Amino acid sequence: MKLTRRQTLASLGLAAGAGLLPRLALSQDAGAFRIGALNPVTGAGGPYGTGMQKMILAAAEAVNAAGGAGGRMLEIFAEDTQTQPQAAVLAAKKLIDVNKVQAILGTWSSGVSLAVIPLTNEAGIPLFHCSGAPALSVPPANEKKLGYRFQATNDRFGRAFAEIAKKEGFKRPATMAFNNASGIGNTEGFTRAWTAMGGEVVASVVYEPAQPSYRAELQKILDAKPDVIVTGSYLADTTIILREWYQTGEETKWIIPAWAANPELVKALGPAVVEGIISVDSISNEGSPAFAAYDAAYQKAIGKSGLGNVYAAMAWDMVTVLALAMEAAGPGADASAINAKMRDVANPDGTKVSSFAEGKAALKNGKINYEGASSILDFDEFGDVTPDFAASFIRNGEIKREYQVKL
């Protein structure tokens, strides 16, 4: 087969044009409220992004089944961030300008959220994210107060780690952080809180992602003879680190964030390796009806327990709380009117509700307080959730919550 230059050019042009044409023919439902689901389907966030996107769709379905919010049905437009700021920015721009979405939900890594938020600010629409970087709370990123964080900041996580380390009587902590805004935020928050209590961190290391082995970094930490190692890490790297640590035979304790120290970790390493590890999470409402509803939807969509993906629970809450704010703002409300109602439907002083349908009914009789699947979901002045934390211990392969930590 031989193509001339003209033929190649023409077919390329056609392919590009074909992408745009049918869009014009498809008229969009004018009455619907359009939401962009911008999730890390591929790339480093891949293990979480699929679940997040499916939960956004499932939660929107639940809202629509309850008759829509503020008289409007939700319509979801999904895009992939590729866990990459450059790609995410283009995807966000497409959602805002082509699909005309009125909110963007579910960005995951801090780099992506920080790159996307100037665009959502410019368009005057809310961005709901689960990134940990403290910079997202304050100007310039959050100058318009349109950013909402459904995940506790890394700084708060670090403070909770310090409280737990103190309570457990550790004297010589060391830290290991995954080199990104979130990992470093965790261990730095810990170090700040720990030194403020008069303690000393005996060693700390920041490691590069996606290595086949972390032996060198681990050895550097173990040489300082810590009694506990505090990490800001993810599932994949934690699995390798713990396996290598177990091989050294050292007796050290671990404090690990719950998104890494979860049932998947136990399954990957076996109960002997993970015995005694302290897993710290912001209290998700596992016993709550909201969590049960989310878990059922997650089981149906993915076929696994909803406990394994905290971010999917946050994505579920994002849609629900947005829909409740729409309902409270009334028919035809614009983004800023909806934004003004966010705290009214999520924060205390009001009837506690755990689903959109329940909240919609309760809104007729006054204020509501949505208690979510991922946390009780109360926003502070910066749009950050301020959950309590819990310390869970892994014993005989079971992760058991033992006590709560209030900051």
Place this chain on the structure above:
Amino acid sequence: MLSYLLFTLTIGGIYALLALSLNLIWGGVGMVNLGLAGFFAVGAYATAIVTGAGAPVIVGLGSALLASAIVGLLVTYGTLRLRGDYLAIVTLGLAEVIRLIALNERWLTNGADGMSGIVAPLRSTVGSQAFNLGYLVFVSAVVILMWLLLRRLDHSPFGRAMKAVREDQELAGFAGKPVLRLKLQAFALSAAVAGLAGALYGHFQSYISPDHFQPLITIYIFLAVSAGGVGRPAGAVIGAYAVVAFLEGTRFVAELLPGVDPLQAAALREMLVGAALLLILHLRPQGLLPERIQPARKTRP
């Protein structure tokens, strides 16, 4: 829709500058630079730091050119003995080194949090619509200027000497061409163009972080230059716009396919990019606009 098109075209222009940079060094001198993302990052960070300290944008752009040219010179000195695959591997490593410096030297680059609030020139006075349009015009003008310049360079004695080095370094040296100087000049110029692209990107996005400069972008630019035609500036520019159009076009195509949910579409897009590269290499290895070799001037017997 309009604003999305403006945005995409601006990104296309920035990719076109990167493609011109790669075409100069790869198509011109035959040095494979897999470290393009690194020079892109140097330019972006240079202007972000300089304008962050209060300097005007034009000084920022100048310092981006300068900083990446200097890094380019250093690299060429460091890799003088390397050619072909070996050089490619070293430059790939260099881009990672630059990204890691940006990630770890937090006093300078703010580490993984990245630098936000980079000045967008005139945005606050003219509004964001006008800014987006104006910036597109500006970037496109830079692309055209750079294209004319590099085309001129290709036809100049310097360009011919460059290609002589590409074809046979020893022979060029034997014929009296200053091989080392040519390589240094070409690499520094190519790095500067990539740095300029980075600076333009930084001011457009107002936020940069080490995550922005992963090797993926280098791959896209290689795709662009291969598709457009190695060794011809016009090919590189067209290739870059085609790649951006293709990447964005796949979003819409994937949406229209029946029975494909958005999650599958995301995976499908990545496969399409790979398939496109394979198809181009198979059907048209010389690219859309292949290099034109000027015949030697006839001499009278």
